[in-house]
Amino acid sequence: MNNDAFRQLWHYTALIILAAMALAPIWVMIATSFKDDILVQDGTPLWFFFVPTLDNYEYILTRGKFDRYLTNSIIVACASTIMTLLLGGFCAYALARTDFRGRNLMANSTLMVRMVPPAVLAVPAFAFVMLSGVNNDLMVLTFLYTALNLPFAIWLLFGFYKQIPVELEEAAIVDGASPLQVFFRVLLPLMKSGYAVAAIFTFRIAWNEFILALLLTGRKTRTLPVGAAGFITDTGVEWGRIMAMGTLIVIPPLLFTFFAARQIIAGMTAGAVKG
Amino acid sequence: MTAELPAPVAKPRFESGFLTPYAFITPALLVMLGGLLYPVIMAFYLSFYDWEIGRDLEDAPFVGMTNFARMMTDPQVWEVLWVTIRFGFWTITIEMTLGVALALLLEKPIRGASVFRTIFILPLMVSPVVVGLIWRYLFDARIGWINYYLGAWFGIEPQVWLGDAQLAFFAIVFTDIWQWTPFIFIIVIAGLQALPSEVVEASTIDGANWYQQIFLVKLPMIKSILVIALLMRLIDVFRGMEVMLIMTGGGPGRSTELLSLHIYNRAFETQQLGYASAISVLLIAIVFGISTLILTMANPMKSRADV
Numbered sequence: 001m002n003n004d005a006f007r008q009l010w011h012y013t014a015l016i017i018l019a020a021m022a023l024a025p026i027w028v029m030i031a032t033s034f035k036d037d038i039l040v041q042d043g044t045p046l047w048f049f050f051v052p053t054l055d056n057y058e059y060i061l062t063r064g065k066f067d068r069y070l071t072n073s074i075i076v077a078c079a080s081t082i083m084t085l086l087l088g089g090f091c092a093y094a095l096a097r098t099d100f101r102g103r104n105l106m107a108n109s110t111l112m113v114r115m116v117p118p119a120v121l122a123v124p125a126f127a128f129v130m131l132s133g134v135n136n137d138l139m140v141l142t143f144l145y146t147a148l149n150l151p152f153a154i155w156l157l158f159g160f161y162k163q164i165p166v167e168l169e170e171a172a173i174v175d176g177a178s179p180l181q182v183f184f185r186v187l188l189p190l191m192k193s194g195y196a197v198a199a200i201f202t203f204r205i206a207w208n209e210f211i212l213a214l215l216l217t218g219r220k221t222r223t224l225p226v227g228a229a230g231f232i233t234d235t236g237v238e239w240g241r242i243m244a245m246g247t248l249i250v251i252p253p254l255l256f257t258f259f260a261a262r263q264i265i266a267g268m269t270a271g272a273v274k275g
Numbered sequence: 276m277t278a279e280l281p282a283p284v285a286k287p288r289f290e291s292g293f294l295t296p297y298a299f300i301t302p303a304l305l306v307m308l309g310g311l312l313y314p315v316i317m318a319f320y321l322s323f324y325d326w327e328i329g330r331d332l333e334d335a336p337f338v339g340m341t342n343f344a345r346m347m348t349d350p351q352v353w354e355v356l357w358v359t360i361r362f363g364f365w366t367i368t369i370e371m372t373l374g375v376a377l378a379l380l381l382e383k384p385i386r387g388a389s390v391f392r393t394i395f396i397l398p399l400m401v402s403p404v405v406v407g408l409i410w411r412y413l414f415d416a417r418i419g420w421i422n423y424y425l426g427a428w429f430g431i432e433p434q435v436w437l438g439d440a441q442l443a444f445f446a447i448v449f450t451d452i453w454q455w456t457p458f459i460f461i462i463v464i465a466g467l468q469a470l471p472s473e474v475v476e477a478s479t480i481d482g483a484n485w486y487q488q489i490f491l492v493k494l495p496m497i498k499s500i501l502v503i504a505l506l507m508r509l510i511d512v513f514r515g516m517e518v519m520l521i522m523t524g525g526g527p528g529r530s531t532e533l534l535s536l537h538i539y540n541r542a543f544e545t546q547q548l549g550y551a552s553a554i555s556v557l558l559i560a561i562v563f564g565i566s567t568l569i570l571t572m573a574n575p576m577k578s579r580a581d582v
Contacts, residue, residue, distance in 0.1 A: 011385055018377065019394040022457060025409045026397060028420065032412065043418035083306070091303035094296040106300065108570060113311040115566040117514040119535035120555045121310075123542045124317035131332060147310020150303055179295050208402035210517045211539065225404040229521060239412055246405040253400040261393035268396070268458065269465040 033244035040239045056244035069227040077206040080145035084202045092157035114151035137221040145206040153198045160194030197267040321552035328546035342553035355537040363512040366451045374459025382467045395457040407521025410450040440530035466497040506569045
């Protein structure tokens with residue numbers, strides 16, 4: 001065996017081991033979600049070969065409030081994604097294209113607020129809901145998620161706008177287009193992939209968020225992660241059911257990953273590599 | 276004979292309307308002010324009151340700096356700060372070392388790399404709550420798979436992972452490493468592959484051996500990426516709490532209670548909202564400091580708009 005082939009073989013072996021390590025815990029969850037309680041309580045790891053059952057799924061889909069949690073999660077995640085893309089897109093466009101007074105302040109503070117820890121928001125948001133008597137939890141959540149996601153979305157979209165040549169817009173303006181027309185007719189079609197990346201990141205954060213949802217939602221407005229955590233009780237954890245719930249929660253992020261891995265990586269590295 | 280020069284076209288651009296950029300920015304600005312800045316100011320405000328759950332805010336006595344004075348001498352706060360620092364030290368050291376080492380070993384582009392990259396970002400996409408649930412199951416003392424394999428392969432007695440201070444701390448560090456090493460790996464490999472190949476080739480011709488190439492050529496050239504990745508992880512250490520909340524709730528004792536989780540527990544377990552706000556102010560100060568560091572090193576939006 002020559003040296004190069006040996007190197008390749010070694011390379012692939014290492015990658016396969018690493019991939020297995022990344023995947024194994026996720027697979028454990030999926031496998032466990034298809035086991036009945038006897039198998040789970042037995043404690044012997046069964047990776048692939050066991051008699052699968054759909055009981056856990058049947059339970060959470062029919063006897064829990066899964067449909068309500070799901071609806072809430074979809075509403076909050078979609079609404080905040082749309083809001084973030086709309087407002088963030090406008091803002092990023094202005095930051096990328098004009099030198100207005102206060103631009104640097106805006107750019108710096110946008111990155112600064114990106115770092116605000118959710119734990120800091122918890123008490124004030126809780127106080128706000130208690131004091132104001134606003135009883136639309138989902139609206140408050142949507143607003144908070146939009147705020148949390150805006151800085152990163154602006155940062156990301158800013159980079160994408162920068163890549164579009166200004167001449168395109170100038171041509172449109174010379175032809176008599178208004179700023180809004182330039183934005184919607186000329187830029188938006190070119191920004192599709194940028195908005196796709198921003199949408200994935202925003203949706204994922206809103207879909208996965210737990211702390212604020214736990215504090216601010218009531219029985220009827222719980223989102224999926226809050227519902228899942230509810231399976232941990234003082235008397236024990238219903239592992240089969242909780243893993244079924246976890247598997248269902250993970251489906252949208254996993255789908256994103258499989259269909260848009262390259263864009264996600266572009267988004268993750270944008271901060272570090274381009275900076 | 277002279278060619279006709281085109282008359283310079285006046286460029287009526289975006290700033291034709293002075294207010295236009297502000298119109299584009301204001302909506303996003305308002306949401307960020309209301310959703311991020313207002314809560315931060317509110318946290319400052321609340322930290323001056325002795326407010327508890329079940330008491331109206333109007334009835335909460337103004338206590339001035341008492342909450343802060345109490346915080347400075349509160350052994351619990353120092354304890355969780357120490358836990359957070361230790362957690363940050365171990366996770367970031369191990370993740371950076373592993374991630375960079377793996378990236379250096381595997382940087383050569385090969386066929387199928389995109390498949391592996393897709394797999395590596397999966398742990399990052401999974402909800403923190405679900406990550407916490409999965410690892411709580413794996414570390415379970417009675418039915419957890421980790422105990423099973425330690426017993427079957429190494430003959431190690433079953434451990435009560437999440438019920439022992441040191442083991443629980445190890446468990447949350449391990450979980451964090453599983454989730455975040457791929458992030459470092461992917462960022463660093465992107466940086467390495469973006470390096471101009473001439474430089475590395477030149478160093479080979481000059482007779483640099485492999486460790487000189489790594490430590491004197493490659494790593495210095497991606498230094499800014501490494502620093503930013505490190506600082507981003509550091510911020511995450513002060514932001515994170517969900518995985519620990521699910522796995523251990525911060526216990527046993529306070530052995531896995533990070534600063535963020537402590538604020539949460541203070542506010543909603545012991546119900547001291549005012550005091551929790553004072554600790555929030557400390558957290559804001561820390562995160563603010565680290566963010567300033569990041570900003571001075573790299574702000575992609577700092578470059579003036581090139582219009």
